[in-house]
Amino acid sequence: MRNILKTSVALLALAIATPSMAQEKVLGLAAIDLQNSFFVRMKEAGDVATSDYGVKATWQSAEGSLEKQVGIIENFINQxxxxxxxxxxxxxxxxxxxxxxxxAGIPVITMGNKVEAGENYSTLYPDYENMSMVARAIGASLGGEGEVALLVGSRGNFVSDTREKGFLDTLAKEYPKIKVVGIEPTNWDAAKATNAAQTWLTTYPDLKAIACISDSLCLAADSVASTMGTDLIYGGYDGDAEMKELIDSGKMVIDVLTGAYRVGYWNIAVAARLANGETGMPKDLYMPTYFITSDATAEKLKAAGVTFDYISTEKAAVEAKNYTEQLGPKLPASAMTAGK
Incomplete structure (x- = not known):
């Protein structure tokens, strides 16, 4: 009996000294989907962040359904x-x-979206300004004239809407002779981007360029154009590794590195800090981004009057996976807000 008592006391002491599963911080993430390559990479780096920050994360896909996404969030609240x-x-x-x-006392982070819901935090990028530069790069590359099209995400999504507005406003103001012949919501689905590109290339034989609010959409469009033997130029957003060949060849005149890995790590890092009671972070947090292009394309754009700071695809590949050093737990909270 005495040995049993000693064992019980030892186990109790261990339980007090070691946080239980119930005490472990758990983050609930309601994604648009988890099939798009960008979201897959977000999760991969986000899982690294959970390890670095000592938390757990439950990733749930809404599969593009608003109703399902609301239901996922309701479940997280109940849990x-x-x-x-x-x-x-x-x-x-x-x-x-x-x-x-x-x-209910649960911190909420709206990822890549400025949502006016009171006490939520918004993780953002300088989307309007970045997509304005994408428009300038395409406009200058076309000599200020021609037909272009734009692949977007979904109506009502802050990132998609802001990038669309930045692109269209800049073309209308600075390149009035460029005609936007099509704008297609894709819900970030490459298959829908493929269908849109096929329709545009058939309907508008003089189409010169396609811009995309996410790189995977441009990649789908280029596959169609290549199959149909049509040369287009592109301007994109994300900095996906798959864009290297298009950028280095000059077909993609500019890309914007947010980086799926960086985005995934950054958002989990913000949530982990809030879950652990860290204070002092602003409601709007901006992540630094980079423009990517080749030296040859940059020289051509400079000759056309468009200049900007940029990095090469090689440098982008390094920065895209440098997330622990950029945003890890040893850094101060200011690291989470360095982008603006």
Whole structure:
């Protein structure tokens, strides 16, 4: 009996000294989907961040359905997770459920979206300014004239809408002779981008360029154009590794590195800090981005009057996976807000 008592006391001491599973911080993430290559990479680096920060994360895919995404968030609230991350399909439609979460004392991070829901945090990029530069690069490359098209995400998504507006506003103001012949919402689905590109190339034989608010859409469009024997130029956003050949060849005149790995790590890092009670972070957090192009393309754009700071594809490959050094737990909270 005495040995049993000693064992019980030892186990109790261990339980007090060691946090239980119930005490472990758990993050709930409601993604748009987890099939797109960008989201797959986000999760991969996000899982590294959970290890670095000593938390767990539950990733759930809404599969492009707003109704399903709201249901996922409701479940996270009921489970009492430590923080909720949302990549909103519709920035307005998720406001009530975000407010419900914050009322329950759960920090909410809207990823890549400025959502006005009161106490939520928004992780953002300088999307309008970046996509304006994409428009300038395409406009200058075309000599200020020609037909272009734009592949976007979904209506109501802050990132997609902001990038679209930056692109269109800049073309209208600075390149009035360029005609936008098509704008297609794809819900970040490469198959829909493929269908749109096929339609445009058939309907508009003089199409000269396609811009994309996400690189995977440009990659799908280029596959169609190559099959049809059509030469196009592109301007994109994300800095995906698959764009290297297009950038180095000059077919993609500019890309913007947010980096799926960096985005995934950064968002989990923000959520982990909030879940652990860290204070002092602003409601709007901006991540630094980079323009990517080749030296040859940069020289051509400079001759056409467009200049900007940029990195090569080789440098982009390094920066894309340098997330622990950029955003790890040993860094101060200011590292989370260095982009603006």
């Amino acid at each position: 009492g997770v430590s923080a909720i991350l949302i990549d909103p399909i519709d920035k307005n439609a998720v406001v009530p459920v975000i407010q419900k979460a914050t009322a």
